[in-house]
Amino acid sequence: xxxxxxxxxxxxxxxxxxxxxxxxxxxxxxxxxxxxxxxxxxxxxxxxxxxxxxxxxxxxxxxxxxxxxxxxxxxxxxxxxxxxxxxxxxxxxxxxxxxxxxxxxxxxxxxxxxxx
Numbered sequence: 001x002x003x004x005x006x007x008x009x010x011x012x013x014x015x016x017x018x019x020x021x022x023x024x025x026x027x028x029x030x031x032x033x034x035x036x037x038x039x040x041x042x043x044x045x046x047x048x049x050x051x052x053x054x055x056x057x058x059x060x061x062x063x064x065x066x067x068x069x070x071x072x073x074x075x076x077x078x079x080x081x082x083x084x085x086x087x088x089x090x091x092x093x094x095x096x097x098x099x100x101x102x103x104x105x106x107x108x109x110x111x112x113x114x115x116x
Contacts, residue, residue: 001061003075005006009056011104016045020107030045034109037080039082051079052107062090070096076110 002007019028021042022034030040040048059077068071073093081087085112088110 003056003059003061003073005100005102006056006058006075007013008100009053009093009102011049011052013045015104016048021045021048033106037083038085038087047082047084050089051081051087052089052104055081055089055107056093056102056104059091065104067094068095070094070099072105 019025019031021032022028023032023036023042025032033074035048039049042102055075059075061073063070063074063077074097075091075093077089077091079087079089085096089107090110091107092105094105095102
C-alpha cells in the first residue's frame, strides 16, 4: 500500500535544518551524521526534502497507528543519495485529523543501514 496523498507530502524546513540535519540537536545529531555521510547537508536541505518526498510518493506503508493528532504511517523506501549511495530509509508521516496532507514526523535508516 502507498501513502495516501503522498504526492502532496509536506516537510517543514525546521524539521530538516533543526532536527534531521542538525549536529547539535539532542535526538537528531545521530541522524545528521548518518545523512551527512551520504552527502545531505544542513546548508542544502532541499536535497533531503526531495528525497523524503520521493519516499512519500513511492514507498510502501509498513504500519499505521493512531495518535491524538491523527493517523501515523510508517513508510519505507530507497533513495539515491548525493554521494551516490542507495539509502534504505524508514519514514514516519502524520495525516492530521481533518486533513489529507501527510506531514513528515521523522526519518531514519533501516536496521541494516544503522549498523554500517
